[in-house]
Amino acid sequence: MQKVAAIHLQPGMAVARNIYSTDGVLLLSADTVLAPAHIERLQQFDLTSVYIKNPFTDHVTANDLFDTIPEVVREETRVQAVQVVHSAFQNFVINRELDTQPFKETAEFLIKEIIENRGAMIHLTDLRARDGYTFGHSVNVCVLSTLTGMKLGYDMFKLRELALGALLHDTGKMLVPKDILLKPGPLTAEERQIMEQHPDFGFDILRRQEEIPLVSAHIAFQHHEKFDGSGYNRNLGGADIHEYARIVAIADVYDAITSDRPYKEANLPYEAYEIMMSLANTHFDPFILRLFLNQIAIYPLESIVQLNTGEIAIVVKVLPGLQTRPTLRIIFDENGYHLTNGREIDLTKELTLFINKIFTPDEVLHLSAKLPK
Template sequence: MQKIATTHLQPGMVIARNVFSADGVLLLSAGTVLNNIYIERLRLLGLSSIYIQNPLISQLSDSEIIDTIPEIVREETRVQAVQVVHTAFQNLATTHNIQTRQFKETASMIIDEVIKNNGAMIQLTDIRSRDGYTFGHSVNVCVLATMTGVQMGYSIPQLRELALGAMLHDAGKMLVPKEILVKPGPLTACEMKIMQQHPDLGFDILRRQSEIPLLSAHIAFQHHEKFDGSGYTRRLGRTDIHEYARIVAIADVYDAITSDRPYKEGILPHEAYEIMMSLADTHFDPAILQIFLSQIAVYPVGTVVKLNTGEVAMVIRVIPGLQTRPTVKIIADENEQLLKDGRELDLTKHLTTFISKVFTETEALHFSFITPVR
């Protein structure tokens, strides 16, 4: 399975994961063979990329390794959660109220699945259509924050407070004028000031809901504070920021930088890892950041990389805690000639071999169209 930009789709490619619209409607199901009409529709819907079955893997005949990447949260759960957030956030803009019961049920479902899959790593970035960014983002932040809470040994009541606050962290954005919220270019100083009110606006709504714990409301209030005190709304620093909000701040930025946005593809996980590391101490609590990053696959399964030997390889296995040293399968020699039966290399054991370059999804696709030579 491979994520590729919709601009690079070609007829005959096979969809590997169901494609949903922002409001959870199934657009195309896994297994569908793309034709020009489907491709055109996907582009019109504003989807920047989708997952396709990797023809390279089929050529290498070990598809079972790649195509069974475990999901932290089931697709149905994710879609249902996005629907709940979508409906509730749209109502919130007009009623200034929130249907708490559905949020609580969704948070519990996510917590159950994250606990069940404890130890699995985040391998895939989510895919959503242009309009759905805030809704998909809310759910992703909830999953990432809950995973971190589980790693930190939180109790179920603590996880409930964390998950609920994480899902609702941007609720205040629904009260920001839409033209500012979806403005494609940079915001003016005045618009920025209005945008930066969203933690305050969210807190104000959430703290008045009797069913929502006050600490969950504080996540919305504090999620843009920075560890060194340079954030907003109140320039809190270090432990003055509640631990839940310190977790959500990390999940929020990670999901934002790895997600595809209109006209911009998300950056690759190893680049995101470097960016996040560079923000330890200033932006983020370094201890929590370390726990968070230990769950992220720096080189997700399926990534095509160049080794310092000049050979091209594909990541086929990742061990938590040793994410920078995955097991790879050599797929092409140093002249980029595809090999039919390349060897496997466990980089935790071959310490002089390292990854020197990561091919983008589009570059990696190029290898799919070369015929193996030996």
């Protein structure tokens, strides 16, 4: 599976995952071979990128390349959650009254599925149309936070408080004017001031809901506070920030930097890892950050990487906690010759070898041109 920017889609590429619009309508199903009309349709829906079948997967004979990439939540579950959250927030904007039931139900089924898939890692960020960012983001932050809560040993009671607050953390954004929320560029000082009020707006709405635990409302209130006290809105620091909000702050930033936004393309997971690590102690609680990052596949399955020997390989296996040392299969030797049955390398055992480059989606496309037809 290979992420390709919408502008680089070409006829003949095969779609690897179902593609949905913001409101959950299936635009194209997996395995579709793209025709020019499909590409035009996808561009109309403002999708920034699409997963296509990896041109290298057919050329390796790795028996252990997973048939399906194990995800923390299934795609259908994620799509369903985004749909429910989207319409519940829309109703709130129209009626100015928050129906908490859909959020509680969504938090519940997400927790259930994450518990069932214990041991799975985060390999992919999902793709969404630009205007749907907030809804997909709420669901992703909920999934990432719940996973971290589990690693902290939370019981169901705490997981529910955390998941619900995570799902609702940006509720206050529903009161921020759309032209500020969706502005494709830097905000003016005045716009920023309005934007930075969204934790207060959110807290104000949520603390009045009997059905929402007050501590979940505090997640919305505190999710932009930073560990060193330099965040907003109250400059809280360290343990004065509730542990739930310290978790959600990490999930929030990780999802933002690994998503395509109107003003920037998504960072690759290993770049996100480096960025997040550089913010330990300042933005983030370093202990929770480490737990969080252990769940992220820095080199997701099917990534194409280069070793210090000059060989080029595809990632075929990743284990939690050992993400910097995946198992690889060589696809080009050090002289650039393509191998149909290259050797498999377990980097946890071959300690003199290391990855010194990960190929960007554009570079993978370029490399695939060297494959024998």
